[in-house]
Amino acid sequence: MHTYVFLSGILIMTYFMVIAKRLPPLISSFRLQSLFLFLFTVSLAISGGEPSLYVVAGLILILKVILIPTLLLRIIKKIKVNENLGFFMNPQLSLFTALLLTYLSYLFTFRVMNLIDRMQAASFALALCVTLLGLFIMVFRIKALSQIVGLLVMENGLFLTAVTMCRGLPFIVEFSTFLDIFISVIILGVFVYRINTLFTHIDVNKLDNLKG
């Protein structure tokens, strides 16, 4: 039963991120989402008894719950920009769209995938929904940091897919993915910092001068 609680936690945190108006709440919601993901993975590891999943869960805890959000929050403090996210679509309409996307992934899971195991079906629908919403955040939020968070949310969704469909990827793949994520966050953080010093803003929609 507790796995459903964790899954709902992930979903609710994703909705929080969709309606978040400022950067710090967005990042805190991401931290909480990752925490639920960590708990979910641990519960799977206990029920499945796979030792490698414990290590992966540990990595989630260290990277996605502690290190990355802290790093992002520090960047926000450092570059001193307006903390508002900047919307292409207001939070109410975003939430409505998010609900529609959730329904779409639900439909997809049950009509197309024909998953029999209810628990697996639910978590797959959820994973798909989280991936789509990560993409949604990347598209409809203006500040460059929200693109990074959107990418991280998508990664969480993909991890969830892997873990529910086939009990996680091989450990080495998982490990390298985490490393990639961490490094990409660092690089993107540096980029955001540089963009800010160069243009005095981090509004992605203003960066549209094509080169060449």
Add this chain to the structure above:
Amino acid sequence: MLNLFNTSIAFLLDPLSFFFVFTILLISLASAIYSVGYLQGEYSLRKRLYGWVLFAAFIVSMLFVVTVNNALIFLISWEAMSLLSYFLVIFDQKNEKSISAGIIYLVMTHIGTAFIIASFLIMYKYSGSFDFAAIKAACQNIPVFTKNLVFIFLLIGFGTKAGIVPLHIWLPYAHPQAPSHISSLMSGVMIKTAIYGIIRFIIFILGIESLWWGNLILIIAIISCLVGVIYALMEHDLKKLLAYHSVENIGIILLGIGASMVFIKLKLTVLAVLALSVGLYHLINHAIFKGLLFLCAGSVYKATGTGDMEKFGGLIKKMPQTALAFLFGAMAISALPPLNGFVSEWLTLQVFFIGAFSVSSGLKIFFAICASLLALTGGLAASCFVKAFGITFLAMPRSAKAKEAVEAGLSMKIGMFFLAFFTVVFGLGAAVVFKILAKVSQSVLAGELAPINFSLNNFTINIQEGNFVYLSVPQIALILAIILLITATLIYLFTGKVKKYGTWNCGYYKLTPRNEYTATAFSKPFRIAFGFFLKPYRKTEKLRESFYHVKTFKYETHTTSIFQEYIYKPILAFTFGSARFIRKIQPGSIHLYIAYIFATIVALIVLIKIF
């Protein structure tokens, strides 16, 4: 597609391949000797070494093209040949024209290669192997429609490389820009590998399916002949002029091959072999004299620093040996006896005469028209080389550079006279050469035909028994020599003392180069006669002091290149137009790009039910 790379290189050494290997090596040898002197002083040592490495690799790739036994290896060598020749075209990198010429060449040749690859893959679908023998066996099972498609693809693919009209546009750009010894290789040999491709893949492997194949090739060939020679007449850049003549001569070669395809389908075995041998004969002849002419053009270019004929003149006094070699080439390409070009063009005409008597109704007229147009082509080619030789070598120098020209170096002269020698050999030894070529064509058509024999002896080609059509070049040469001797004697005996005047001076006391006949003026009658095709326009500009006294006079004339104007320009305009239209979805907004991905994923999720 599993065994794609599991192919070992095997060579196909049949007479056809040997014939092409011989042609390639013959021209390469002359070109290599020539290049020693030609590159000297033009480029630094490092550049020259680079040039020689490319040159050698280019020759090897051509040899591979004509000898390999596997369609995949063929494609690789073909592509290697194209790329190496591209690098040779842009060898003179300082010249901006070379770069744009190189790009035109690269684009055209890759369009051709794409068609060849497509046709090979279609054949592979039926054979399951890239081996020539396997493909040949499988071609029996290909349905007619597919076979037609493969034929069209092969024709476009190889036609692009050969330079048939309207795919010829890269030739006049690429050939003149390459260093001259490379031009002679490209024009003399490389475009012939496309003819090899047509013979090997269409006649030998695919097999002639319908009569219209041969007719189509004949039509394209005769158009290429005329278009090539008319454009050559209008051209005043010596190397470009030669490049247009390559279009013309490829047309003549294809006349032989196309006629052969018609005869194969009509089961006229003797004529099929005859026509193919004639095509091959003109092929090697063209390789020799076009190679020679490009080498001579290179000597003139090196001596004067320009290719513009209006700047030449009087070079026969400065460079007598180059002029002599050029004269050999010009006579050969104009089909004057007793040189090699005469033999093959005469034979091509005979093929059409005999063909017209052997086929029925409609084809009769078609063959007659081909023959008459070929005759017209020959006449125009001759007048074109009167222009090329006269304007370049005769009269007075038109520019300071032409006045200071010096004779080419030793190695260049060896290269030129080596080929000039062969124009004579392939003319006088026509009977022997033809006997060999008949064997080559018989081997190509062996599957189609019963073995046959030509009645040949050492001096005469008797191309059909009973009709008494025969040719003996040594006899002609002898008669010509006797006539020449008699005329000279008569002149010497009856005119007595030789008086020297300035040529065409009309009693005027002092002639300057400005009084000379120009290439533009020479070609004017043709510009008017073919006005419907060339669409010339001219601009005159007069500055008058008074009504009676014109101070300066400017005259400009251009011809419209209708293929570029009406075929390539619309295609390019369409391509750029659609690119501009599509560019609207590229605003540079990162959000929008991610939104495309997002929309695509959502659409896929929604639509997956349908699929």
